[in-house]
Amino acid sequence: MHLHLPTTAVRKPVKASLKKFSSNTNLGKKVRRRNDLRLRVDGSTLFGDAAFAQTVLEGRGVSDVFAVVFAWGVGVMMGLATSMGVSGGHINPAVTTAFASLGKFPWRKVPHYLAAQHLGGFLASAVVYFTYIDALNWFDGGNRTIVGETGTGYIWATYPKEYVSIPNCFLDQIVGTGILMFTVVAVIDQRNVKFPLWGAAIAIGFMIAALAMCFGANCMAALNPARDFATRVFTAVAGWGSAPFSVRNYNYWWIGVVGPHLGAIIGGWLYYLGVELHWPDEDEEATDKELKELLDRDKQTNGSVTKKKREDSCLTTLAIIDSQKHIRAEFYSLFLTTKIFLCILVVNNHSFDIEDNFMACNKKKCFKSLLQLI
Numbered sequence: 001m002h003l004h005l006p007t008t009a010v011r012k013p014v015k016a017s018l019k020k021f022s023s024n025t026n027l028g029k030k031v032r033r034r035n036d037l038r039l040r041v042d043g044s045t046l047f048g049d050a051a052f053a054q055t056v057l058e059g060r061g062v063s064d065v066f067a068v069v070f071a072w073g074v075g076v077m078m079g080l081a082t083s084m085g086v087s088g089g090h091i092n093p094a095v096t097t098a099f100a101s102l103g104k105f106p107w108r109k110v111p112h113y114l115a116a117q118h119l120g121g122f123l124a125s126a127v128v129y130f131t132y133i134d135a136l137n138w139f140d141g142g143n144r145t146i147v148g149e150t151g152t153g154y155i156w157a158t159y160p161k162e163y164v165s166i167p168n169c170f171l172d173q174i175v176g177t178g179i180l181m182f183t184v185v186a187v188i189d190q191r192n193v194k195f196p197l198w199g200a201a202i203a204i205g206f207m208i209a210a211l212a213m214c215f216g217a218n219c220m221a222a223l224n225p226a227r228d229f230a231t232r233v234f235t236a237v238a239g240w241g242s243a244p245f246s247v248r249n250y251n252y253w254w255i256g257v258v259g260p261h262l263g264a265i266i267g268g269w270l271y272y273l274g275v276e277l278h279w280p281d282e283d284e285e286a287t288d289k290e291l292k293e294l295l296d297r298d299k300q301t302n303g304s305v306t307k308k309k310r311e312d313s314c315l316t317t318l319a320i321i322d323s324q325k326h327i328r329a330e331f332y333s334l335f336l337t338t339k340i341f342l343c344i345l346v347v348n349n350h351s352f353d354i355e356d357n358f359m360a361c362n363k364k365k366c367f368k369s370l371l372q373l374i
Contacts, residue, residue, distance in 0.1 A: 044091050045124035045227050047075025052155040053128055057135040065213065073209030080201035089201070092224045093117050098181050098264035102272055121230030125156050129238055144239040146247065153240050156231035158220035158256055159247055166251050169219045173259025176215040177223050178267030183207050185271040191279045219255065228256030 051071035055062055080089040090096045093114045099105035146153035160169050186192055187200045212221045222228040232244045245253045
């Protein structure tokens with residue numbers, strides 16, 4: 001004998017219990033917070049590294065740059081769409097630090113946010129590695145190198161061109177991430193263009209794709225420490241050895257960490273000092289709004305009073321005109337009556353005897369006289 005229960009009878013208590021557990025216990029809060037942070041990073045790094053792996057391991061190098069940077073942009077969109085409504089969409093340690101420096105994010109949360117972001121980058125690297133492990137072994141024959149004909153290390157981390165110096169790479173990251181942070185703050189500024197959350201995710205995703213296309217020639221546009229340092233650590237432990245850190249005699253690996261942090265702070269402060277600082281204070285806006293409402297209310301009141309006065313004045317004028325017309329009509333009627341009476345008297349004296357000869361009167365002469373008098 002089987003007992004069949006409605007689906008809602010089973011799901012509702014379980015869902016309520018899970019919700020109560022996650023809201024009333026510290027363990028539930030910690031698990032939920034850590035999971036959200038990991039998901040934010042996995043989306044962007046996973047898409048970008050996978051796009052690199054697909055084109056490199058097919059033996060084409062990076063022949064279609066647009067496809068790769070577009071994948072990065074979509075990955076950022078998905079990462080932001082997953083987390084913006086949860087905790088602000090922090091998928092970049094440099095952006096998180098810059099927000100904290102601006103007072104828009106608490107410093108006490110920065111350490112575990114950064115740790116979760118780097119952990120997410122490491123896990124995304126592992127997913128890409130094991131997804132393409134067979135193609136990777138076929139391409140390099142198990143000989144893991146950074147650059148060259150069978151180089152695969154740049155699928156995960158960034159590396160500079162031979163002709164680009166370390167100071168130039170550092171400046172490249174400051175400029176690129178500064179533009180990134182400047183744009184992010186502008187997009188989320190509710191006193192500026194007022195993007196909705198979904199619109200902000202799309203705008204930032206396209207902006208990342210544009211930055212990768214415009215600032216990727218020197219050292220592959222790291223722009224995100226979790227996308228560069230965490231993935232570099234993964235390749236170091238996954239078979240590439242010390243090569244990911246020993247490039248340029250160990251003088252390059254820190255560029256993708258320090259440069260983006262410094263650039264994001266500079267970009268955020270440039271927007272704050274150049275744009276955001278000049279918006280009116282909220283108290284001033286509230287006062288101006290209240291004053292405007294009072295003026296509008298007073299204007300409406302005065303307008304209604306003036307309208308009523310005009311209506312009363314019009315009614316009074318109409319009454320006066322009507323009375324004048326009535327008086328004029330009475331005078332005119334009296335005037336006509338007097339004229340007719342005088343006419344009759346005149347006709348009676350000149351034409352006929354009213355009492356005896358009315359029927360025999362000269363009508364033509366009578367009417368002519370009446371017309372002349374009138």
